[in-house]
Amino acid sequence: GQQLNQSPQSMFIQEGEDVSMNCTSSSIFNTWLWYKQDPGEGPVLLIALYKAGELTSNGRLTAQFGITRKDSFLNISASIPSDVGIYFCAGRPPTSGTYKYIFGTGTRLKVLA
Amino acid sequence: DADVTQTPRNRITKTGKRIMLECSQTKGHDRMYWYRQDPGLGLQLIYYSFDVKDINKGEISDGYSVSRQAQAKFSLSLESAIPNQTALYFCATSAGGTTDTQYFGPGTRLTVL
Numbered sequence: 083g084q085q086l087n088q089s090p091q092s093m094f095i096q097e098g099e100d101v102s103m104n105c106t107s108s109s110i111f112n113t114w115l116w117y118k119q120d121p122g123e124g125p126v127l128l129i130a131l132y133k134a135g136e137l138t139s140n141g142r143l144t145a146q147f148g149i150t151r152k153d154s155f156l157n158i159s160a161s162i163p164s165d166v167g168i169y170f171c172a173g174r175p176p177t178s179g180t181y182k183y184i185f186g187t188g189t190r191l192k193v194l195a
Numbered sequence: 196d197a198d199v200t201q202t203p204r205n206r207i208t209k210t211g212k213r214i215m216l217e218c219s220q221t222k223g224h225d226r227m228y229w230y231r232q233d234p235g236l237g238l239q240l241i242y243y244s245f246d247v248k249d250i251n252k253g254e255i256s257d258g259y260s261v262s263r264q265a266q267a268k269f270s271l272s273l274e275s276a277i278p279n280q281t282a283l284y285f286c287a288t289s290a291g292g293t294t295d296t297q298y299f300g301p302g303t304r305l306t307v308l
Binding site for chain 1: 199201226228235236237238239240243245285289291293294295296297298299300301302304
């Protein structure tokens with residue numbers, strides 16, 4: 083099925099560093115969601131974005147809905163070891179009456195203490 | 196207690212066996228979904244249900260069937276399991292509407308030998 087381009091695929095960072103990742107699509111979306119998945123667990127919703135240009139924070143996490151509606155960014159400030167995991171984006175197409183989300187392939191984050 | 200629960204969490208079975216995965220939710224959402232996750236791929240939608248009487252195929256429904264027994268329960272069946280159905284399976288729920296957001300269960304790891 084259709085997928086988003088999510089980058090980077092993986093990253094190793096030092097504890098305390100800031101992290102940036104993004105998702106891009108060839109088509110526009112009405113909603114962007116960011117999830118974190120720990121090993122052996124289901125994705126947990128971090129941030130939801132519903133308007134182009136929207137900037138939303140959740141603790142040390144900040145996400146933005148790109149103004150072109152074709153991309154979104156997630157930043158993590160001052161990373162800590164428990165930030166390790168896989169971060170997924172999901173975009174919802176604007177077709178009326180649908181449920182469907184397109185999921186990115188994930189960014190695997192590893193934090194070195 | 197978790198809002199979305201899945202049973203079993205792990206299952207190993209043999210080719211040709213019928214398998215049922217179960218999902219229950221206490222979020223009061225009308226919409227429920229079944230996804231499959233394979234390494235390196237985004238989540239792929241198998242089936243979705245907007246209410247007890249409404250069930251729809253997703254992107255990869257071949258070889259799967261579902262049953263919506265109640266608003267809170269949605270089960271996924273593999274009629275005759277095959278090895279390439281080895282994957283992580285996630286149930287999700289959402290309330291619908293313009294700010295529809297999906298919430299995931301902890302997943303079932305299925306191995307078909």
